[in-house]
Amino acid sequence: MRCGRRGAHGGGQSVVDVTYDRAFDPNARTANLRFVAGRVAVYAFLGFFALIYLIPLFVIVANSFRELPEITRNGLIAIPQSFSLSAWPRAWLHHCVAGTCEGIQRNFYNSLIMTIPATIISTVLGAINGYVLSKWRFPGSETLFVCMTLGVFMPGQISLLPWAFILGTLNLSNTIYGLILVHVIQGMSFTTLFCRNYYVNIPDDLVKAARIDGAGFWRVFYKIILPLSPPILIVTVIWQFTGIWNEYLFGVVFTGGRQQPVTAALVGLATNSMNARAYDVASCAVLIAAVPPLLIYFFGGKYFVRGLTQGAIK
Amino acid sequence: MATLTVSGLHKRFGVVEVLKGIDLEARTGEFVALVGPSGCGKSTLLAMIAGLESVSEGEIRIDGTLVNSVAPKDRDIAMVFQSYALYPTMTARQNMTFGMESRGVPKVEQDAAIKRVASLLQIQPLLNRKPGQLSGGQRQRVAMGRALVRDPKLFLFDEPLSNLDAKLRVDMRTEIKKLHQRVGKTTVYVTHDQIEAMTLASRIAVMHQGSIQQFDEPQAVYDRPANMFVAGFMGSPSMNFIPGELMKLDGRPAVAIALGHGEIATLPLPQTPVHRPANGKVVLGVRPEHLFRYDPNLKAQKAGLAMLTAPVEVVEPTGAETHAVLKVGDREIVGRFDPDGAPRLGELLPLGIDMAHVCLFDPGTQALIPQVAA
Numbered sequence: 001m002r003c004g005r006r007g008a009h010g011g012g013q014s015v016v017d018v019t020y021d022r023a024f025d026p027n028a029r030t031a032n033l034r035f036v037a038g039r040v041a042v043y044a045f046l047g048f049f050a051l052i053y054l055i056p057l058f059v060i061v062a063n064s065f066r067e068l069p070e071i072t073r074n075g076l077i078a079i080p081q082s083f084s085l086s087a088w089p090r091a092w093l094h095h096c097v098a099g100t101c102e103g104i105q106r107n108f109y110n111s112l113i114m115t116i117p118a119t120i121i122s123t124v125l126g127a128i129n130g131y132v133l134s135k136w137r138f139p140g141s142e143t144l145f146v147c148m149t150l151g152v153f154m155p156g157q158i159s160l161l162p163w164a165f166i167l168g169t170l171n172l173s174n175t176i177y178g179l180i181l182v183h184v185i186q187g188m189s190f191t192t193l194f195c196r197n198y199y200v201n202i203p204d205d206l207v208k209a210a211r212i213d214g215a216g217f218w219r220v221f222y223k224i225i226l227p228l229s230p231p232i233l234i235v236t237v238i239w240q241f242t243g244i245w246n247e248y249l250f251g252v253v254f255t256g257g258r259q260q261p262v263t264a265a266l267v268g269l270a271t272n273s274m275n276a277r278a279y280d281v282a283s284c285a286v287l288i289a290a291v292p293p294l295l296i297y298f299f300g301g302k303y304f305v306r307g308l309t310q311g312a313i314k
Numbered sequence: 315m316a317t318l319t320v321s322g323l324h325k326r327f328g329v330v331e332v333l334k335g336i337d338l339e340a341r342t343g344e345f346v347a348l349v350g351p352s353g354c355g356k357s358t359l360l361a362m363i364a365g366l367e368s369v370s371e372g373e374i375r376i377d378g379t380l381v382n383s384v385a386p387k388d389r390d391i392a393m394v395f396q397s398y399a400l401y402p403t404m405t406a407r408q409n410m411t412f413g414m415e416s417r418g419v420p421k422v423e424q425d426a427a428i429k430r431v432a433s434l435l436q437i438q439p440l441l442n443r444k445p446g447q448l449s450g451g452q453r454q455r456v457a458m459g460r461a462l463v464r465d466p467k468l469f470l471f472d473e474p475l476s477n478l479d480a481k482l483r484v485d486m487r488t489e490i491k492k493l494h495q496r497v498g499k500t501t502v503y504v505t506h507d508q509i510e511a512m513t514l515a516s517r518i519a520v521m522h523q524g525s526i527q528q529f530d531e532p533q534a535v536y537d538r539p540a541n542m543f544v545a546g547f548m549g550s551p552s553m554n555f556i557p558g559e560l561m562k563l564d565g566r567p568a569v570a571i572a573l574g575h576g577e578i579a580t581l582p583l584p585q586t587p588v589h590r591p592a593n594g595k596v597v598l599g600v601r602p603e604h605l606f607r608y609d610p611n612l613k614a615q616k617a618g619l620a621m622l623t624a625p626v627e628v629v630e631p632t633g634a635e636t637h638a639v640l641k642v643g644d645r646e647i648v649g650r651f652d653p654d655g656a657p658r659l660g661e662l663l664p665l666g667i668d669m670a671h672v673c674l675f676d677p678g679t680q681a682l683i684p685q686v687a688a
Contacts, residue, residue, distance in 0.1 A: 205399035208366050213460075214387035214416035223412070227403035 064088070064283035071279045084280075091284035095269070104285045106258055107265035111245055112292070114176050114261055118183035119240040125184070126191020126236060127229060131221055133192070134199040135207050145196060151189030156249055159186070167254060174255050182254070183244045190243075191236050198232035199225065234303040242293040262289045316377040316390075316467035316500050317342055318363065323372035325358055332358050334524040336372070340517075343498045347515035349505055351547070354521040356504045360472050363502060365389050376467060387416070389468070392461035396473040398453045400445040406456045407441040410463050417464075427463040434496070435459050451482045458490075462497070469501040475510065487513060508548045512536065520544045538673070542680040545599050545673060551637060554605075554647035556598045557677065560590055569598050569674070572643045573622060584618030584670050585685035591676045596683065599673035602637065605649035607657065608666035618670040626657040640665065
């Protein structure tokens with residue numbers, strides 16, 4: 001390696017000198033122009049689609065600061081001509097959704113109370129499952145893994161009725177705890193898949209060495225596996241948090257009124273046909289509801305990409 | 315200090331039998347090398363001794379105690395892995411103390427052990443680095459340090475030098491030998507490198523297809539290989555095999571080999587084979603170093619010389635010695651020659667064979683036919 005480098009350096013020296021001494025290289029210049037033109041085209045293309053993608057967001061943000069009469073007069077999609085902050089406190093505290101007039105505050109807290117424990121529990125269970133399925137294999141563990149990952153491909157609608165039955169039996173219908181249970185179980189397929197596939201790349205020799213060193217099942221997990229896990233745990237937490245927060249089918253079906261998570265409440269707010277549509281309040285509510293997943297992406301996004309693309313640990 | 319006894323050991327994965335009745339023993343302080351080509355079962359055997367693989371049949375005893383169903387951590391062993399298996403998130407020091415912590419060794423004793431081993435392996439400056447910040451050789455040292463701090467009964471090495479470059483491998487080989495001479499622990503060392511086995515071991519077990527072909531001291535394995543597999547595996551370049559036939563020459567035993575074109579060379583044997591295969595057919599095994607340029611003056615000095623002529627096909631100088639590929643009959647054989655007077659390409663070489671050191675094998679069973687002094 002060292003010999004090769006030295007050889008290439010010595011041999012290439014004279015060539016490099018010649019190129020550098022030239023004040024103007026026509027070939028290099030056209031290549032450079034072509035490169036710049038290509039870049040401009042690429043950025044224009046990307047910028048155009050980013051703009052299209054961002055228009056709905058712009059409309060919502062704009063509407064949250066417009067006055068309702070102005071919205072109804074000029075239409076939803078229009079350049080804002082008024083400015084008002086009044087819709088924000090109403091959306092948060094006072095707006096009437098499905099009979100109660102507490103805004104979406106309560107539903108927002110419901111979502112937090114549901115999402116945080118469900119994310120933590122499903123991630124922890126996924127990590128343990130992945131650890132067992134990759135490092136403590138037993139006869140049939142591969143089959144079990146395949147069965148668990150089937151859940152990844154199963155649409156949530158399929159399990160609606162079974163869950164209704166189970167929640168009814170456990171007396172957890174119309175409770176946040178019921179939703180936590182549903183999301184923990186539904187999410188475990190993903191977390192197990194993520195963690196197992198990550199742990200498979202951790203060399204088995206580490207576990208063997210630790211076993212000879214006197215570490216048992218849990219000590220290997222805490223001391224060897226978990227310290228290597230942050231990349232995949234961040235991925236799993238982001239995935240679970242945003243997934244559970246944004247999920248609304250189970251929320252709508254299994255809870256009502258004050259028990260609903262914020263996504264379900266948003267639907268109630270949008271379909272509230274008793275009085276005129278409050279587009280300004282609805283826009284604020286949507287934006288408020290979008291804050292937590294956005295924050296998660298904002299702080300964890302770079303780890304998310306890194307964790308998903310990261311290969312084996314050497 | 316401890317002994318290791320393995321008897322009648324079998325390992326089956328489903329219908330595949332990986333180990334077929336292994337008997338092995340390491341005396342106190344002994345360095346036993348398990349050597350063989352990949353897939354011969356040597357690493358499986360080591361993993362079973364470590365307790366990482368279950369025993370299908372047979373016994374493993376450490377210090378006389380049956381450990382078949384004892385957990386790895388309770389066998390009082392230490393193991394060095396081919397991949398080093400250092401814990402990536404821990405420093406070298408933490409890697410070395412992990413085992414002691416698991417066993418609840420007091421902090422003071424841990425520190426003393428680290429100090430002792432770090433100076434032994436000269437890794438004091440590396441103690442606070444993580445494995446990612448260490449070179450291959452340094453990782454190797456830390457991995458050995460991790461094994462040494464615990465003062466176990468038995469050391470197990472699983473191809474510890476395979477991931478190092480050639481130069482470093484030779485250095486570390488010497489280090490391991492020095493280390494063993496100093497600490498004198500009973501050691502089982504798995505390698506596919508016959509030179510490592512020869513240089514390090516007090517006894518070598520040559521494995522092939524799940525069974526031990528020969529278990530003996532290095533020189534004995536080299537000089538009197540139990541069968542053609544061992545003969546071919548140990549030594550580089552490999553032993554040459556030439557088919558021949560046992561006969562008598564002036565009432566003395568001899569081997570006749572075909573040189574092609576109907577020519578036959580009759581080579582006298584200074585020793586007598588203890589038995590004769592059914593039809594008298596044998597395989598003559600000649601190490602490359604027992605071939606040399608024939609010198610008429612030598613014949614008088616040295617008994618048991620045979621001479622034939624062989625065309626030189628390829629000449630490979632290595633510096634210290636020159637290897638030459640020679641044609642004998644329809645076979646190619648390799649000889650080791652001194653660079654002075656080495657064969658030249660295309661030469662018809664007058665070839666001397668040191669018959670006192672040749673081996674005879676039964677072509678049917680491939681087993682060695684022992685020879686006794688006449």
